Amino acid sequence: MLETIEGLIGVPAPLLFGQLLLGLINGAFYAMLSLGLAVIFGLLNIINFTHGAQFMMGAFVAWMLLAWAGLGYWWAMLLSPLIVGFSGIILEKVFISRLYKLDHLYGLLLTLGLGLIIEGVFRNEFGSSGLPYRIPAELSGAWDLGFMFMPIYRGWVVVAALFFCIATWLIIEKTRLGAYLRAATERAELVQAFGINVPRMITLTYGAGVALAAVAGVLAAPIYSVNPQMGSNLIIVVFAVVVIGGMGSILGSIVTGFGLGIVEGLTKVFWPEASATVIFVIMAIVLLARPAGLFGKA
Amino acid sequence: MADTTGKPLLEVKDLEAWYGESHILHGVGIEVHPGEVVTLLGRNGAGKTTTLRAIMGLVGRRRGSIKYNDRETIGLRSDLIARAGIAYCPEERGIFASLNVTENLMLPPTVAPGGLGIDEIYKLFPNLKERANSQGTKLSGGEQQMLAIARILRTGAKLLLLDEPTEGLAPVIVQQIGAMIREIKARGFTVLLVEQNFRFAQTVADRHYVMEHGRVVDMVGNDELLTSLDRLHQYLGV
Numbered sequence: 404m405l406e407t408i409e410g411l412i413g414v415p416a417p418l419l420f421g422q423l424l425l426g427l428i429n430g431a432f433y434a435m436l437s438l439g440l441a442v443i444f445g446l447l448n449i450i451n452f453t454h455g456a457q458f459m460m461g462a463f464v465a466w467m468l469l470a471w472a473g474l475g476y477w478w479a480m481l482l483s484p485l486i487v488g489f490s491g492i493i494l495e496k497v498f499i500s501r502l503y504k505l506d507h508l509y510g511l512l513l514t515l516g517l518g519l520i521i522e523g524v525f526r527n528e529f530g531s532s533g534l535p536y537r538i539p540a541e542l543s544g545a546w547d548l549g550f551m552f553m554p555i556y557r558g559w560v561v562v563a564a565l566f567f568c569i570a571t572w573l574i575i576e577k578t579r580l581g582a583y584l585r586a587a588t589e590r591a592e593l594v595q596a597f598g599i600n601v602p603r604m605i606t607l608t609y610g611a612g613v614a615l616a617a618v619a620g621v622l623a624a625p626i627y628s629v630n631p632q633m634g635s636n637l638i639i640v641v642f643a644v645v646v647i648g649g650m651g652s653i654l655g656s657i658v659t660g661f662g663l664g665i666v667e668g669l670t671k672v673f674w675p676e677a678s679a680t681v682i683f684v685i686m687a688i689v690l691l692a693r694p695a696g697l698f699g700k701a
Numbered sequence: 702m703a704d705t706t707g708k709p710l711l712e713v714k715d716l717e718a719w720y721g722e723s724h725i726l727h728g729v730g731i732e733v734h735p736g737e738v739v740t741l742l743g744r745n746g747a748g749k750t751t752t753l754r755a756i757m758g759l760v761g762r763r764r765g766s767i768k769y770n771d772r773e774t775i776g777l778r779s780d781l782i783a784r785a786g787i788a789y790c791p792e793e794r795g796i797f798a799s800l801n802v803t804e805n806l807m808l809p810p811t812v813a814p815g816g817l818g819i820d821e822i823y824k825l826f827p828n829l830k831e832r833a834n835s836q837g838t839k840l841s842g843g844e845q846q847m848l849a850i851a852r853i854l855r856t857g858a859k860l861l862l863l864d865e866p867t868e869g870l871a872p873v874i875v876q877q878i879g880a881m882i883r884e885i886k887a888r889g890f891t892v893l894l895v896e897q898n899f900r901f902a903q904t905v906a907d908r909h910y911v912m913e914h915g916r917v918v919d920m921v922g923n924d925e926l927l928t929s930l931d932r933l934h935q936y937l938g939v
Binding site for chain 1: 757758759778779780781782783784788789791795797798799800804807808809810812853856
């Protein structure tokens with residue numbers, strides 16, 4: 404069968420599947436990060452350019468927990484989102500909440516600036532060469548799938564990311580809390596006039612979106628080295644994903660995130676030179692054909 | 702007949718309100734007693750909607766006094782005003798497109814005991830049950846209005862602020878809304894109603910305040926309405 408695939412498409416099957424898996428993993432990070440951005444944008448109307456730095460913080464907190472407190476990967480999965488999410492709540496309270504009545508541009512400039520400051524502080528403290536973070540023992544090793552070796556940790560990343568994406572989607576679409584969120588995204592003023600403390604909901608939503616970025620950071624720590632630039636490298640692509648999916652669309656960010664990761668992986672197989680730009684080319688085409696994005700409401 | 706001799710449920714005094722730089726209300730005074738249905742009549746731009754929004758805490762800035770159940774609410778945020786027991790149904794109805802009918806209905810949290818149970822709501826508004834899973838904004842205008850009122854009857858709020866519930870609806874639906882307002886009055890709710898159509902107001906209300914240029918300029922009891930028609934025509938320009 405593998406020979407048939409190779410005969411059909413003219414590339415070795417292990418290369419194809421290897422790149423598909425890499426694409427799926429990148430897609431998992433795109434999906435989780437653009438999901439957090441979508442949740443935040445929907446309610447706060449702020450494009451959170453600090454998101455990349457918060458992803459990086461998630462990874463660094465995991466590293467610190469291990470290096471300084473001896474707390475391993477699973478503790479980091481729990482504590483890092485809480486710690487980084489809490490720092491997000493403070494940012495929202497102290498800075499971002501002052502901008503809701505102003506133009507989008509102010510939120511963009513503020514969060515971009517905050518992101519640069521956070522990144523600078525970490526570069527100052529930890530240098531830019533990157534720190535290693537080991538794959539937890541339970542998830543190290545690889546499965547032999549017959550046609551390729553699949554590192555267990557990479558499979559775990561895809562499964563965990565899918566879990567967090569679906570859980571977030573379910574909370575927003577199927578629960579009472581989600582109904583408050585959707586309603587407040589449409590008309591916050593009226594939701595508040597029904598007796599719901601919307602300012603507090605906004606703060607907690609920002610914290611939750613940031614916590615999602617931190618979860619992605621913990622998942623990423625053993626794959627990429629933990630370094631201060633890891634967020635800014637990724638976030639540029641994530642913003643393209645958000646634009647393609649449709650700003651603020653929850654389902655759009657999940658589907659587009661995974662989909663574009665796979666497209667990027669396939670491009671590496673068939674036209675490696677284009678793989679770094681394919682997402683931006685798709686973004687340009689989508690913007691021309693559907694300015695509101697694939698899943699956005701015009 | 703409602704008891705208008707005791708303490709008012711809602712007492713508004715010298716209410717001024719602003720949207721940004723525009724000064725809209727210039728000292729509004731109204732009283733609504735428990736169990737009453739009171740309307741605010743007046744032309745477009747007289748300040749009726751702004752009065753409701755100011756009571757609900759939805760204007761940029763406000764000054765004066767708004768006492769509900771003898772408690773001053775002028776300094777409260779709108780969610781705390783709602784929690785005190787006042788519910789608001791906006792002119793554009795405020796049905797959420799991203800929520801289905803049931804989610805729209807269940808959205809406002811309970812603020813006090815004594816609201817209508819879901820069975821009672823469905824008995825009053827059978828359409829809402831049939832269309833439970835439809836997108837809220839896919840309902841007809843009349844059904845959306847019913848939904849907008851039904852969801853605040855659930856919450857236990859005793860004072861309902863209704864902003865032009867009959868606007869843009871067919872006469873047969875307007876009659877249904879009239880019947881519904883009489884029904885909720887019979888159940889002991891208190892209603893402050895903004896209306897352009899005083900013929901409709903006449904069928905549901907105990908008293909009418911007339912507003913002009915951000916002030917209350919007159920008050921007419923429903924029993925005096927027929928003898929005051931000339932005066933009202935002058936105010937309302939109908």
